[in-house]
Amino acid sequence: MDNKKSTPDIKPPHELLSGIQSWRPYQSTQPCCEPILHIHAKDLSIRYHQRMALQQVNLAINQGCITALVGPSGCGKTSFLMSINRLTDLIPGCQVSGQLELKGTNILAASANLLQLRRKVGMIFQKPAVFPFSIKRNLEIPLREHGWKDKTTLSSRIESALSQVGLWNEVKDRLDQPAQALSGGQQQRLCLARALVLSPEILLLDEPCSALDPLSSGIVEDLIMDLRGQLTIVIVTHNLAQARRMADHVAVFWSIKGKGQLLEYGPAQSIFDSPQHELTAAYISGARG
Amino acid sequence: MLASSKTIGEKSTTLLVWTAATFIAIPFCWLVGDLLWHGWHHLSLNFVLAVPQNAGREGGIGPILVSTGLIVGVCMAVALPIGVGAALFLSEYTPHDQVSGRLVRGSLDVLAGVPSIIFGLFGNAFFCQTLELGFSILSGGLTLACMVLPILIRTVEESFRAIARDQRLSAAALGLSKKCSIQYILLPAAIPGILVGSILGLGRAMAETAALIFTSGYVDRMPTSLLDSGRALSIHIYDLAMNVAGGNPNAYATALVLVGLLMMINLIASRIAEQWTTKNQLPT
Ligand SMILES: Nc1ncnc2c1ncn2[C@@H]1O[C@H](COP(=O)(O)OP(=O)(O)OP(=O)(O)O)[C@@H](O)[C@H]1O
Ligand SMILES: [Mg+2]
Numbered sequence: 001m002d003n004k005k006s007t008p009d010i011k012p013p014h015e016l017l018s019g020i021q022s023w024r025p026y027q028s029t030q031p032c033c034e035p036i037l038h039i040h041a042k043d044l045s046i047r048y049h050q051r052m053a054l055q056q057v058n059l060a061i062n063q064g065c066i067t068a069l070v071g072p073s074g075c076g077k078t079s080f081l082m083s084i085n086r087l088t089d090l091i092p093g094c095q096v097s098g099q100l101e102l103k104g105t106n107i108l109a110a111s112a113n114l115l116q117l118r119r120k121v122g123m124i125f126q127k128p129a130v131f132p133f134s135i136k137r138n139l140e141i142p143l144r145e146h147g148w149k150d151k152t153t154l155s156s157r158i159e160s161a162l163s164q165v166g167l168w169n170e171v172k173d174r175l176d177q178p179a180q181a182l183s184g185g186q187q188q189r190l191c192l193a194r195a196l197v198l199s200p201e202i203l204l205l206d207e208p209c210s211a212l213d214p215l216s217s218g219i220v221e222d223l224i225m226d227l228r229g230q231l232t233i234v235i236v237t238h239n240l241a242q243a244r245r246m247a248d249h250v251a252v253f254w255s256i257k258g259k260g261q262l263l264e265y266g267p268a269q270s271i272f273d274s275p276q277h278e279l280t281a282a283y284i285s286g287a288r289g
Numbered sequence: 290m291l292a293s294s295k296t297i298g299e300k301s302t303t304l305l306v307w308t309a310a311t312f313i314a315i316p317f318c319w320l321v322g323d324l325l326w327h328g329w330h331h332l333s334l335n336f337v338l339a340v341p342q343n344a345g346r347e348g349g350i351g352p353i354l355v356s357t358g359l360i361v362g363v364c365m366a367v368a369l370p371i372g373v374g375a376a377l378f379l380s381e382y383t384p385h386d387q388v389s390g391r392l393v394r395g396s397l398d399v400l401a402g403v404p405s406i407i408f409g410l411f412g413n414a415f416f417c418q419t420l421e422l423g424f425s426i427l428s429g430g431l432t433l434a435c436m437v438l439p440i441l442i443r444t445v446e447e448s449f450r451a452i453a454r455d456q457r458l459s460a461a462a463l464g465l466s467k468k469c470s471i472q473y474i475l476l477p478a479a480i481p482g483i484l485v486g487s488i489l490g491l492g493r494a495m496a497e498t499a500a501l502i503f504t505s506g507y508v509d510r511m512p513t514s515l516l517d518s519g520r521a522l523s524i525h526i527y528d529l530a531m532n533v534a535g536g537n538p539n540a541y542a543t544a545l546v547l548v549g550l551l552m553m554i555n556l557i558a559s560r561i562a563e564q565w566t567t568k569n570q571l572p573t
Contacts, residue, residue, distance in 0.1 A: 090461055118464035125462075129455035131474055141473050142463040194463065 037103075038063040038232045039084060039202065044098035046079045046088065046260075053079050054260040056098070059251060066224070066233045068243040068268070071253035072283070076260025077236045080253070081204045084234065085121040086114055102202070119146055122195030123204040127211050128187035130179040130194075135171055138179050138190060139197050146198055161197035165189040165223055185216020192223060203227065205235040209242065221246065240284055244272055252280045324548060328541035336542055341509050344533045345525060350543055352511040356426060356519025357495065359512060360505055363430025364494045365487065368437050372490075373483060375438075376445035377471060394443075401439035406499040408436045413503035424518040429505025436500055437490035444489060448482020449475060481562040488558040492551055498523040522547045 039061040046054040054076035061067050069077045079088065086107065088094045100108050107117055131138050139158045148154055158175075162168040167189050171182070179190055188208060195203060205224065209217035225246060227233060237243050243250055250271040254263040264271060264280045275281040339349030383390030412432025422428045452475060460470035498521075506518035507528065520528075526543050529536030 085462060087458055087462055090458065115464045115466055118462055123459075123462040125455055125459065127455055129453070129459040131456065131459070132478060141469070142465060145463075145465050145469045191459070198463065 036063040037061075039234070040099075040101040040104075041080075042099040042101070044080070044083065044096065044100055046076060046083060047095045047097075048079075048091075049093040050095075052259045054253075057262045059262060059265060061232060061234060061249070063232050064229045065248040066228050066235065066246050067249045067251060068247035069234065069236045069251050069253060070238070070240060070243050070283075071260075071263070072255065073238075074260070075253040075255040077253050078206055079260070081123070081206055081234060081236055083108075084202065084204055085118050085123055086112070087118075087123065089114070119198050120200050121202040121204060122198065122200035124188070124191050124195060124206065124208045126207040128184060128191050130182070130187045130190055132178065132180055134176045135179045135182070135190060136175040139194055142194060142198055157197055161193040162190075164196055165193045166219065167193060183216070185212050185219060188212060188216065188220055189223065192220070196227075200231065202232045202234070205233065207236050207238060210238060240286075244268060252277070252283065254279055254283075321548065324541060324545045327538070328543075328545035331538050331542035332545060336539075337546065340511070341525075341539075344536070345509065345529050345539055346533060346535050347539075350522070350525060350539075350546065352509055353520050353522055353525045353543075354546075356505070356512050357521045359426045359515065359519060360429045360433065360501070360521055361491060361494050363427060363515065364433035364437060365491060367431060368434040368441055368490060369483075369487060371434075372438055372441035372486065373445055373476075375442045376449055377475075379442070379446045380449035381467070381471065381475070397439040397442055401443065404499070405436060405497055408432055409500040409503040411435070412500060417504060422516065424504065424506035424508075425516045426505055426512055426519045427515040429501045429519070429521070430515075432500050432504045433494045433497060436497070437494055440493065441486045441490045444486030445479065445483050448479045448486070451482070452478045481565050484558050484562045484565075488555060491554060495521075495547065495551060495554075496523055497521070498527050522550075 037060055039059075041057050041059045044054070044057045044059075045052065057080060069080065071077055079094075082088045082091070083096045083100060084102075084107075086096075088096050096108060098108070099106050102117075102121075105112075131141065133141075136158060139161060140154060143154055143157060148157060159168060159172075162171065167186060170186065179187065182190060188211075192208075203224075208224070209220050212220060221242060224233060224235065228248075235243075235246065247268045249266065250268045251265040252263045252271065252275075253260055255261070264275060264277045266276075271280065272284055275284060336349040337354065338351045340351055341353065342348035379390060379393060383393070409432065412428060412435070416422050416428040416431050417424060420428075422431075456474060456478065457470070460474045465474070501521050501524055505521060505524075507520055507524065508518035509520045509525070510517075512519040522543060526540050526547065529540035529543065
């Protein structure tokens with residue numbers, strides 16, 4: 001209730017609200033979504049300890065688009081997302097088969113350079129996972145690791161990434177303070193900045209707003225919308241209204257007999273207005289899932 | 290009806306907890322009280338610094354403190370890097386379900402339960418005789434290192450494993466190499482665990498008697514090198530109490546010093562760990 005008193009350096013509510021009202025509704029004519037193939041899954045299957053979690057997904061995601069993955073819990077959305085930057089390699093018992101091409105290169109090949117791949121494919125998780133260091137160091141560690149060593153370059157990249165997520169003015173005086181002292185919404189934006197600071201080509205977001213309050217959630221949503229056209233964005237969300245607001249394309253996943261599958265994929269408008277599959281229709285009308 | 294039975298349940302639980310706490314506290318207070326009662330008036334700066342005389346009945350414990358410090362120092366200097374390295378290996382490079390990892394963990398758990406006298410015999414055979422280090426501070430420290438390693442490794446490993454999966458995944462998702470994420474994310478986050486492990490090990494090492502009798506020896510002179518024999522505090526207490534008639538007063542005073550040291554180390558370590566977790570910041 002009296003948030004604005006206890007945290008003086010947060011923007012006054014009317015400013016925040018004006019930010020939210022600037023959301024652009026989905027318009028199919030918007031030119032950000034170029035028909036250039038960026039991510040192409042061909043017969044992609046994911047198993048955990050031999051148990052099929054996601055079966056033969058074929059999905060082509062265009063460059064610069066926002067693609068939303070929706071579907072009930074346990075249908076393999078997170079698994080699919082994590083196969084795009086091969087975080088699935090780190091999960092014990094997880095096996096990915098089929099092909100997954102980024103601009104024509106199969107990243108599932110054994111020869112893929114994982115560190116380079118993950119620099120190009122940023123990822124944000126549901127719970128903001130800031131490192132227990134200062135704000136500045138959170139951004140500096142990945143930058144240094146990827147070869148940016150020069151002090152002035154470092155600080156200019158840090159400033160621009162923090163500005164991009166609207167955090168610069170809020171934290172510029174306390175870059176050396178622990179990142180964990182930030183609010184949940186600010187932490188999530190810091191995570192976003194930490195991914196953006198490496199200039200990725202693809203951004204994967206796994207329910208990035210679901211742990212946040214509506215205001216912070218709106219801010220983060222706005223930021224992601226601003227990135228449309230610059231990056232290819234794949235976002236998992238359980239919030240269908242959010243998917244409708246943000247996405248150019250929607251992929252509906254469903255778990256059939258315990259195996260996750262891609263049920264339907266297409267432009268957001270047609271998925272929401274004229275779904276082909278009856279499960280999709282039931283799901284988006286709130287009857288199932 | 291329901292509410293009243295709940296309050297009775299709650300009350301009896303509270304009672305039980307308090308009784309248990311009292312039963313734990315009584316022996317501790319008794320022990321410390323007894324030590325203070327018998328040892329306090331023998332304690333002085335001179336006692337702490339002076340050389341023992343007349344088989345320890347008179348004089349102080351200066352050289353013994355120095356020997357203890359050296360033995361424990363050797364022990365930790367060897368055990369800490371090996372322990373952290375082994376813990377890293379177990380938690381980061383061997384999955385939980387792999388046979389080799391289970392084998393190592395199983396043997397560590399067995400080793401942690403081995404009586405210290407066995408370590409003493411092993412240390413004597415291996416360090417004193419095979420490696421020809423003789424009865425020396427070095428032999429004693431190395432033997433202690435073998436003894437504390439299992440606890441140290443297991444505690445530190447747990448603290449590596451306790452680091453949230455999100456943190457690891459985030460580090461990997463940023464394209465950080467394994468080396469980088471260990472150096473910048475895992476090690477700093479595990480510092481409190483490493484400290485706790487070290488304290489457990491240090492405490493066990495400082496209080497050790499049996500493992501040292503056959504390895505660092507009894508000599509109560511001021512050591513001049515790590516190859517000298519040196520007498521540890523606990524051995525001094527044991528010797529005064531068991532073998533020296535009229536040694537009890539100084540045994541009490543020495544015990545008081547030992548307990549005081551252990552408590553101090555515990556206090557400092559928990560302070561550091563606490564500060565580290567609340568501040569959570571790397572010194573840059
Ligand atoms: N680490 C794991 N080990 C074993 N099985 C797993 C693991 N992670 C996920 N699974 C299984 O894979 C399936 C898909 O899980 P996934 O997390 O991808 O679903 P999701 O669509 O992201 O669900 P949610 O909406 O709840 O996040 C589930 O049946 C789950 O039980
Ligand atoms: Mg998920």
